[in-house]
Amino acid sequence: MIGFALRRLAWVLPNIVVLTFLLFATTSGWLGSPAAMMLGTDASPAAIAELNARFGFDDPIVVQYLRWAGGALTGEFGRSYSTQQPVAAMIAPAFPVTIELALWAILLAVVTSVGLNSLVVARGVVGAISTGFSIIGVTIPNFMLGATLITIFSVWLGWLPTTGWVPWDEGALLHLKHLILPVVTLFAFYFGSFSMVYRAEYRAVERQLFVRVAAAKGLSESAVSFRHVLPSAVLPVITYVGLTLGQLVGGAVVTETVFSIPGLGRLFVTAIGSYDYPVMLAVGSIILVGVMVTNLLADLALAAMNPQIRL
Amino acid sequence: MLKIEGLRTVFGAAGLPEIAAVDGVDLTVARGRTLGIVGESGCGKSILSLSIMRLLPPPGRIAAGRILFGGQDLAALSNRQMRQVRGRRIAMIFQEPMTSLNPLRSIGAQIAEAIRTHDRGASAADLRARGIEALKRVRIPAPERRIDDYPHQMSGGMRQRVMIAMALSCAPDLLIADEPTTALDVTVQAQVLDLLRDLQAETGMAIILITHDLGVVARMADEVAVMYAGRVAEQAGTAAIFNDPQHPYTLGLLGSIPRIEARPGRLLAIEGTVPPPFALPPGCRFAPRCVFADADCNTAPPPLRDIAPGQRVACFRAPVEDIA
Numbered sequence: 001m002i003g004f005a006l007r008r009l010a011w012v013l014p015n016i017v018v019l020t021f022l023l024f025a026t027t028s029g030w031l032g033s034p035a036a037m038m039l040g041t042d043a044s045p046a047a048i049a050e051l052n053a054r055f056g057f058d059d060p061i062v063v064q065y066l067r068w069a070g071g072a073l074t075g076e077f078g079r080s081y082s083t084q085q086p087v088a089a090m091i092a093p094a095f096p097v098t099i100e101l102a103l104w105a106i107l108l109a110v111v112t113s114v115g116l117n118s119l120v121v122a123r124g125v126v127g128a129i130s131t132g133f134s135i136i137g138v139t140i141p142n143f144m145l146g147a148t149l150i151t152i153f154s155v156w157l158g159w160l161p162t163t164g165w166v167p168w169d170e171g172a173l174l175h176l177k178h179l180i181l182p183v184v185t186l187f188a189f190y191f192g193s194f195s196m197v198y199r200a201e202y203r204a205v206e207r208q209l210f211v212r213v214a215a216a217k218g219l220s221e222s223a224v225s226f227r228h229v230l231p232s233a234v235l236p237v238i239t240y241v242g243l244t245l246g247q248l249v250g251g252a253v254v255t256e257t258v259f260s261i262p263g264l265g266r267l268f269v270t271a272i273g274s275y276d277y278p279v280m281l282a283v284g285s286i287i288l289v290g291v292m293v294t295n296l297l298a299d300l301a302l303a304a305m306n307p308q309i310r311l
Numbered sequence: 312m313l314k315i316e317g318l319r320t321v322f323g324a325a326g327l328p329e330i331a332a333v334d335g336v337d338l339t340v341a342r343g344r345t346l347g348i349v350g351e352s353g354c355g356k357s358i359l360s361l362s363i364m365r366l367l368p369p370p371g372r373i374a375a376g377r378i379l380f381g382g383q384d385l386a387a388l389s390n391r392q393m394r395q396v397r398g399r400r401i402a403m404i405f406q407e408p409m410t411s412l413n414p415l416r417s418i419g420a421q422i423a424e425a426i427r428t429h430d431r432g433a434s435a436a437d438l439r440a441r442g443i444e445a446l447k448r449v450r451i452p453a454p455e456r457r458i459d460d461y462p463h464q465m466s467g468g469m470r471q472r473v474m475i476a477m478a479l480s481c482a483p484d485l486l487i488a489d490e491p492t493t494a495l496d497v498t499v500q501a502q503v504l505d506l507l508r509d510l511q512a513e514t515g516m517a518i519i520l521i522t523h524d525l526g527v528v529a530r531m532a533d534e535v536a537v538m539y540a541g542r543v544a545e546q547a548g549t550a551a552i553f554n555d556p557q558h559p560y561t562l563g564l565l566g567s568i569p570r571i572e573a574r575p576g577r578l579l580a581i582e583g584t585v586p587p588p589f590a591l592p593p594g595c596r597f598a599p600r601c602v603f604a605d606a607d608c609n610t611a612p613p614p615l616r617d618i619a620p621g622q623r624v625a626c627f628r629a630p631v632e633d634i635a
């Protein structure tokens with residue numbers, strides 16, 4: 001198992017280097033001279049040249065990348081062009097917000113999609129409900145769902161705050177209240193897609209002979225479902241979670257924007273709007289590394305669950 | 312011990328006409344004996360055994376008949392009551408040992424699950440000891456070590472032994488084996504069959520052995536039921552089936568040289584094909600292929616009747632000596 005983990009890691013690390021390099025090269029390449037951008041379009045060539053020399057923007061791209069990567073490894077991402085704050089200081093408070101949102105939504109989505117779709121009682125009803133929700137969750141855009149939820153639960157009913165974010169230490173209850181609608185919005189999408197993946201796999205596993213063997217032992221339908229079908233049928237969901245969680249690490253852009261949540265997603269959107277490329281690079285790299293790491297974790301989880309992979 | 316009367320199992324998806332995979336089967340299995348069931352592919356052998364276990368894949372269901380077992384009618388039991396029967400009083404093993412076991416769980420865990428299902432109080436240590444004991448009984452070498460193996464670490468023959476160990480872990484009165492050796496190498500087949508026979512002698516369980524292989528039947532079965540198109544054509548003692556077959560279909564299967572010494576092989580081909588369930592002849596289902604058929608044979612299905620002590624035949628014109 002440890003050997004397996006190390007081998008996967010040995011594969012992930014060079015990938016991270018190559019991909020962040022590509023990200024670095026394209027971000028700076030697309031956006032043109034950073035100096036011109038920092039100084040505005042009417043800056044004098046002399047001023048631009050001076051800035052280029054000071055920040056090393058004239059150096060070969062590889063040198064620039066190594067300088068940036070060296071800093072990134074020590075948590076130093078440079079300063080934001082628009083706020084002049086250190087990028088690390090902007091990311092530090094946003095990261096946990098995004099992670100919390102993502103974890104709640106994914107966790108809820110996994111537990112409910114797998115749990116509900118494994119039930120053996122009232123299969124028809126559960127199936128119809130979960131299919132209905134899946135279609136709604138996957139097809140309705142997040143901003144629409146978010147706005148609808150705000151209208152119903154905050155504006156009409158007044159049960160929940162409309163937008164914003166309150167940290168844990170300013171009141172757990174208030175924190176949770178602000179969390180509910182954005183989590184539900186994100187959850188709706190993931191519940192839908194996880195349900196579809198799980199149900200398809202469930203139907204395939206259900207037909208396998210070992211499931212009939214389990215029933216022939218005298219197990220109840222529910223025990224067969226949860227002990228024998230679920231562990232196999234959940235495997236592709238875990239792979240899928242690895243992918244989506246990685247993407248979510250970079251922030252749920254739309255949901256964070258609709259609910260004014262100070263997470264990475266909103267930071268990213270703002271950075272794009274103002275060509276704030278140190279911030280874009282930093283958040284982009286976090287997404288990249290996040291996808292790689294959560295995929296790795298998913299692979300390890302799969303290996304742990306499936307004795308045939310344990311090489 | 313097991314007496315099936317008029318069993319009819321149908322597949323009826325909503326809106327479609329019902330198809331009877333098993334249509335009026337009468338069968339008996341005596342305590343401690345082995346009943347071999349033979350018949351061409353699709354004649355309903357597997358569906359019959361799944362009916363007894365009440366494990367029919369939907370939309371299959373038992374539409375009529377009784378399955379009398381130890382004084383109860385299995386067809387009338389509630390699901391909860393039926394779970395007490397499955398695994399504990401009737402166990403089943405299947406054709407494909409490679410896919411019979413859950414690939415994600417150790418064989419020890421799977422055997423333990425079978426035991427615990429019917430003995431809630433068993434402790435972990437107890438379960439392990441009984442698991443090792445079960446593996447030892449099916450002659451798996453080093454059972455203390457193999458119990459922690461996963462299915463993919465075992466060969467097909469070993470897995471079928473594990474299946475047998477698991478099936479016998481609760482000492483059932485009846486074991487249903489649906490082509491248990493078809494997927495195995497010839498030498499392994501013989502070992503598994505020997506094992507089954509020895510275990511039967513040890514435990515006194517009855518066995519229903521479904522097979523295509525007349526050699527297996529000759530070697531294992533005390534009695535044989537020959538099925539054709541969802542019905543029993545003939546049931547008799549093994550010697551009678553091979554030496555004195557009375558149904559024209561049985562005769563055909565044996566290639567009309569019904570000598571047990573004549574190296575019984577695979578089922579021999581008979582002219583024509585089995586009629587599909589939606590195009591059954593009104594009378595005897597074998598009539599289109601039967602060399603003895605006459606006009607009477609198409610009027611009504613022939614009932615299964617005693618023709619000699621312990622020999623029941625569903626043919627108007629049996630015993631065949633009279634015809635020949």
Ligand SMILES: Nc1ncnc2c1ncn2[C@@H]1O[C@H](COP(=O)(O)OP(=O)(O)OP(=O)(O)O)[C@@H](O)[C@H]1O
Pocket residue numbers: 322330332350351352353354355356357358359368369370371588
């Ligand atoms: N799931 C199903 N849905 C509808 N019909 C089925 C289903 N399973 C089996 N049948 C029908 O039941 C009939 C009997 O099938 P069964 O599997 O019992 O045959 P068998 O005698 O075991 O054949 P084989 O020797 O190939 O295993 C088949 O002809 C088929 O038409």
Ligand code: SF4
Pocket residue numbers: 558559560595596597598599601602603604605608613625626627628629
């Ligand atoms: S009843 Fe008639 S058709 Fe059927 S097996 Fe007997 S002789 Fe043949």
Ligand SMILES: [Mg+2]
Pocket residue numbers: 356357358489
């Ligand atoms: Mg079969």
